[in-house]
Amino acid sequence: MYIIDKKLQERELQGNPIKVGVIGAGEMAKGLINQICRYTPGMQVVAVYNRTCSKAENALLKAGVDSFKVTDSEHVFCKLIDNGDTAITNQIDLLLNEPQIDVIVELTGHIEFGLKNIIKAFKKGKHVVSFNAELEATFGPYLKQKAQEHNVMYTLGDGDQPGVTQNLYRHVKMMGFEPLICGNIKGLQDHYRNPTTQQGFAKQWGMTPEMVTSFADGTKISFEQAVTANATNMCVTQRGMVGPNFKGHIDEMTTGFYPDIDKLKELGGIVDYVVGASPGPGVFIHATTEDPLSAKYLKYGKLGEGPLYSFYVPYHLLFFELAFSIARLIDFKDITLDAEFGMKVEVVAVAKENMKPGDRIDGLGGYKTYGICDNSSSARNDNLLPMGLAEACTIKKPLKKDELLTLDDVEFDNNILFDIYMNQLNTPN
Template identity: 50%
Template sequence: EYGCHVVLDAIGAHKDIVLMNAEVDGTVGPILHRRAKDAGVILTGCDGDQPGVEMNLVRFVRGLGLRPLVCGNIKGLQDEYRTPTTQAGFAAKWGQDPYMVTSFADGTKVSFEQAIVANATGMTVERRGMRGADHHGHVDELTGAYDVEDLERRGGVVDYVVGAQPGPGVFVLATHDDPKQRHYLNLYKLGEGPLYSFYTPYHLCHFEVPNTVARAVLFRDAALQPLGAPTVEVVAVAKEDLPAGTVIDGLGGYHTYGVAERADVTSDEDLLPIGVAEGCRTVRDIPKDAVLTYADVELPSGRLVDRLRIEQAAELPATRVPA
């Protein structure tokens, strides 16, 4: 809610915006980008956070003539039931907010990150929550883990792996149609295909953000933005049993975790985006691990984020992609 106000205030003041907030982008990014474009300002995600690093890698791979089919995020931990209590020690050690670091651990953050990469590339997810496999080898080994024909049919997928190297980085798996170029990719030690692995072994957060600022202001170019209507969104799942009358706490809290889902499924099933879940009151008992729907909650009144969701659904209805 707060991020929506900040972005619209900046657009109203004719200011370019570098958004280091995947949660806002993954909830109402498409309509905010439409508003920014209409106002003649740049609204962009940033270099340095995983989505921006993935998009730079996508551009590099496309520039070589390959077609990206998997955009991946490398995580060290994934446990949907982590809470600010379990993460308090880690947060204190690094001077971080316990709710924020919990959103990293419980999968909410990676779901938002991969959702906005999907929306920027037109990709989708294989299934609710993505594949999210444990893989303790190198990401190069993942070239044999996917069905290329299935990836092609879907238009590519976003995903993540836990425990892989090089961490904490990102990877792109891509293919090439030209036999001669496949010969040279093999010569250059990328293997026989049909998938080839490219990766960036780090993301340097705020160190790289100035590149995005310069890119937006000097070149009127965005590092990361939706193509149009969303293909992937992030929906709220109960982290514990939620009795009727529960007022849902914030991201990375005790009540919910987020999972990536196809935007058309989110729309068809009236699923509750986790970006609007905070402050909602449950109207029935919700069992642990159930995906929440709008019918399960009462929304707080007068919120900007809810008005933007309605506008986004009307003007940019969810893109339908193959299941």
């Protein structure tokens, strides 16, 4: 990060900021706008798209910005940026077409909307930073391929668990160690939480009940760990991951919770999570080394006897760290993470309640389904329904609570997304 801050300070002195266009004005977007406008030299939010422009206005005002204007005119939009002001619009193509914007940041959390507009951005020659793990887990290989085809850069951003895990993964590998477990630390998991049970917590934090539900019911962590697997060439040991409950420190989990080290090596490493461990809500990597000198000094450094050693980050800082990924991408061509190894792990849909023919599946964090991880080979062998495609599908036969949904159980509302999903499974890495 120390290279990044110097480069941004240099840009600030030169009057040459990275010009950022933001898609969305929800909680994460508000945080990023505040972070850039108040605390990040050499970077400027020049445009914000949101369906409801008043939300974008409010985000800018909270960030101390008052030189902005709402417009649906291309000429006015461009002029505002020319003058160093911020343009707000509910016309997405104005933002995507603007040649002065260096990078688009997608923060909506919606899969279909995010996919459509990121692909549009690529076609317009725009680099993209996404903060949408659900989209990346569902269409990551396709996004990587399309970015390459259009000669632009794409990355999932820092600050959420996958980005923090990938930073730690690279750090551990740079020291010569072999990561064998990439883990996520959760405080709670209950597959049957729904928007009604989570309404109070959501209101407290200004989030939607559906978003909070996806955190609690295991869907979000499944998307996050699938993203990590696809970036590291790892897998899961079993459908749904192991997910042990443990109240101690993550350092104490190097033995007794996962397969032995030979099996972990044979698998190429695994992704998983633990509920209740400290330090939460962080991420961890358990790695090994075959170098006796390294093992000696890891012991000296109080990391234990091995053969697994515990490394962790005790937090993930959301939008506070997202600007780092923007700067890394634009100034250093450094991708925080993408689906480098294709679709290794998928997120598949499970019935949250009994369903009958004619029922429509609601969205992520809803009443009807929750998502779990599965190795892609296993998911395709059993013809399972990807969680990222489940929304708005119509149920064709009776399903019981906790039953895995298959492609034969549903009628798709959007066959185009299904075709893209299936075709990317054969995309070369």
